[in-house]
Amino acid sequence: MGLFLSTYVNKVDKKGRVSVPSSFRGVLGGQTELIVFRSLQANAIDACSVDYMDRLSEALDNPNMPDDMRDLIETTVFGGSVRLALDPEGRIVLPENFLAFAGITEGAAFVGRRHTFQIWDPEALSAHEAASRDRSRAQNISLSTILARTNSVLAAGSNGGGRNDRDRYPG
Numbered sequence: 001m002g003l004f005l006s007t008y009v010n011k012v013d014k015k016g017r018v019s020v021p022s023s024f025r026g027v028l029g030g031q032t033e034l035i036v037f038r039s040l041q042a043n044a045i046d047a048c049s050v051d052y053m054d055r056l057s058e059a060l061d062n063p064n065m066p067d068d069m070r071d072l073i074e075t076t077v078f079g080g081s082v083r084l085a086l087d088p089e090g091r092i093v094l095p096e097n098f099l100a101f102a103g104i105t106e107g108a109a110f111v112g113r114r115h116t117f118q119i120w121d122p123e124a125l126s127a128h129e130a131a132s133r134d135r136s137r138a139q140n141i142s143l144s145t146i147l148a149r150t151n152s153v154l155a156a157g158s159n160g161g162g163r164n165d166r167d168r169y170p171g
Contacts, residue, residue, distance in 0.1 A: 002027035004112035045119040
C-alpha cells in the first residue's frame with residue numbers, strides 16, 4: 001500500500017465537486033471510489049480507500065478489541081461514512097453536511113496522513129498546523145525521538161517486558 005503524502009489545495013465548485021490530487025489517486029491504485037467520514041479529532045473530513053476500511057473492519061473483529069471502542073468506531077466511522085465515486089477527471093462530490101462540518105467553502109486542503117488523508121478548510125488547516133508545530137516543539141518531538149521511542153518499545157516487547165504501550169505512553 002502506498003502512502004498519502006504532502007498537502008494540496010484545490011478549488012471546490014458550486015456543486016461541491018473537488019479534484020482529488022493526482023498523487024492521492026495514484027495511491028488508490030486504480031480504485032474508482034473512496035470512503036469519507038467526519039474526523040473524530042478535528043473539524044475535517046477523513047478519507048481512505050475501500051481496502052483500508054476493510055482492514056479497519058477486520059481489526060474490529062479482534063476479540064481483544066474493547067466492546068465500547070468497537071461500538072464507537074462502528075457508530076461514528078462506519079455509520080457516518082459515505083462512499084464517493086471518482087469521476088473520469090478525478091473529482092468527487094463532497095456531501096453538503098460534510099462541507100459544513102469542515103467549514104469548507106471555496107477551497108479544500110488535502111493532507112496526506114500515511115494510509116489516509118484529510119480534507120480541511122485551508123485556513124483551518126493553517127491554524128491546526130501551527131498549533132501542531134508548537135506542541136511538537138513544547139514536547140521536544142522529532143523524528144529521531146520517535147525512532148528512539150519505537151526502538152525501545154520494540155526492544156522491551158522482545159524481552160518480554162510485560163508492559164503494553166498504554167503503560168509506557170498513557171494518553
